[in-house]
Amino acid sequence: MERKSDLELVVKRTFNAPAHIVFEAWSKPELFKLWWVPKSVGMSLLSCEMDVRTGGAYRLVFSHPDFDRPMAFFGTYREVTPHKRIVWANEENDQGALTTVTFEENDGKTLVTFHELYPTTAALEEALAGSAEGLPEQFAQLDELLAGRS
Template sequence: MPNAREGNPATLNPTSVERRSDRELVVTRTFDAPVHLVFEAWTTPDLFKQWWVPKSAGMTLVSCEMDIRTGGTYRLVFRHPAFDQPMAFFGTYKEVTANTRIVWTNEESADGAVTTVTFDEQAGKTRVTLHELYPNETARDEAIAGSAEGLPEQFAQLDELLAGRA
């Protein structure tokens, strides 16, 4: 496995996961790719499916419907071998600004967050900030114990995808 001197993106560009307040979770990472490629990986279903599910989770993304425009909707359906029924996550895109920002709701439960992802390019690299605002502290903590723990792995997978597309 390469170390930082050999160019391992996970070492050079670590993922930061921070509880910003009782209701907020903020995840940041810089990617060695221009903003248009990073944004495309977030907004093209075939690309999104390649990196969104942490490989270690043992889940598959069996359906990925994304109408990525302000007012559009998404529906992601996951399957895990340990569960009989697939799990669906869905919501509405509140704001989509190409290469800059995506805001969506998570409507699968009353405790769903509003997620804002911003893309900031500097010198050919893109800093991604994922900000989730939950209705309460309990919902935030449950998300951290669930899917949010996989975000560093997901972002490492995105790094791998981008490296192959650069």
């Protein structure tokens, strides 16, 4: 995980699977829900709606014992190029990031670059203290999922 600027966070990880399989794990709700929530946080993904296409939308609803009520995260897909790139805008509030994920295959392995651009430094700081903290665990869970699919 690397903080590229006051507004940017970048995480890179190589997965031992071809790009089309890694892309499916990011774009098919039935697979995405298996790895996206870090198991250690005690959170549950109650619903996972994803229309992964340019102009499509997503809505993820989470619950946690510490939450008064379920929490929803939602937004739109700005650009989707199958097996290559997904760009989405997090729209649940005005501090949401623009997230770009790229998939670069080389010799049957795929380098995933996860890039988030935040509107303010405070929004990035909040992400680093919260959800971004779980990215290494999320990627480890994705690795486990892909090991069973390649």
